[in-house]
Amino acid sequence: MQQKRIQNRIAESRWTQAYVVSAAILVWVIAGFHNLAIIVPGICLLLSTYLMMELNNANALIRIYSRIVSCSYVIFATMAALIFPTIQSAIIMLGFIGFYTFAFRCYQDSHTPGYTFYAFFCISMASIVWVQAFYFLPALWIIIRTNILSMSPRNFIASLLGLILPYWFYAGYLIVKGDITTLFNHFTNIAVFTEPFGLKILNTNQIITLSFVLTCALIGIIHFINKKRNDNIRTRLFYQAFITINLIAIIFLFLQPQHYEALLSVLIVTTAPLIAHFIALTRTKVTNWMFLILTYTAIIITLFNLWIFLHKYL
Template structure:
């Protein structure tokens, strides 16, 4: 018997309706007043790429738009992220990098793709240098999960990471901002004080707690049912899981970077909760579906209208 959860998950109109909902939330969140059109455009491209990641890698075994719908719902819920162009760009760069990395599965002879995947991370590092903390783990995961690591791939990734700085260095030199660029690059060596929660407010705590809950539900479900997916799909989910866990640890240790890291966490979480919503069909999961909808609507309203 198809429950309401499954009807929504398999609906061909789900993404369209979700996009209309997200547009409404953005309008209420100051789209026109604060001229957030560029941020919204980045969200649109990110949502499309999330859909492509799902389609090209068969993240869900049936027809479902739950990965991109979950991404839209969670991103739109965090209304305090709307004004942040940095967060939008870093999030898009991470998704684009994943899109390319998932195409090099078991291919150790694609330095071009590796270059472009890490070029995206290099661009992200221009805005958020701490994204480079994820690179060593990503190398390990590409080696053990994607099975696509080699000396050539390693050097291609290095070139990709530093390419943006080849262009920025002469530009900053001639504009008199070279010292600022050097300071930005060297700042990665200075790990800021831990557990600095002074800037955290109720909106941050509630939103982070909910995304953690959703991630936990999705990851536990996947670990219990991963044997039903193809090995390639399992490897992709395992890569996302480790990246997500590192992101959570990073947020706990360095909450001053919360907003950008939350955007990255949403990217890593969306496939898991999308998998859960699309491929479970019990009475309990149907009730969970209703509860998640209620909580998303409640938190979205809270972030919109409660100071």
């Protein structure tokens, strides 16, 4: 029997989530005293954390008892919120988590227009604050076909209706307000491009946070590719979906870094399950040291971002 190391005891503990969420709430409260704008994103974080828990529980993303998926998400999201205390990133994370939550319920069922509608409704809601979310649509439809195995004419039409409905209400609101040009400007923004690979627009804490998330994504992807034979086919297909969206977001980020805030939010949603799979299901001395290094690094980056945040709003 393999030895349980620190990473395994933490990953499998029923108290880990309580400690992580409590620490995150403390960080959010400290930040909230200096900028009330962070309160609404904090509320969205609680809701998205609950959805991440449901996503893990309903689909057995980790084949042992572990809350590390939602814990990883909370750590990443708190880190990012201190860089951009806006509602945009919170809605984008909530939208993509909502998509996975509903879409995964359609696994191997081509007669689930309801869940398909809700999944793409979530993406459409994210696109209202960041219209470039539509760039992910071809990949999401392919994932529905190849990974979730639920594409059918009926479900495809449901996905279109889910995409249209938020804009139906949004357009109605703008018409009543007498500002319909806002909707046209919103869609024209999808064709706005800047110089690719212009990472010089990012500041120090943005680069540090992005580097940490990308490192976790790389570790998680390599680990899953090497160990995917231990998971069932359903879990493999779901993680392949995470990896696909993760890689698209990384490429998108390097090509158009002005969308850093939104793309980091997408990366956080897909990286959390990947690094959680690594933490929960490895037991070697090397991976234990890697876990400790990642944990201390996450704490240091969070404190650094909090210090920058407080210094900015003092």
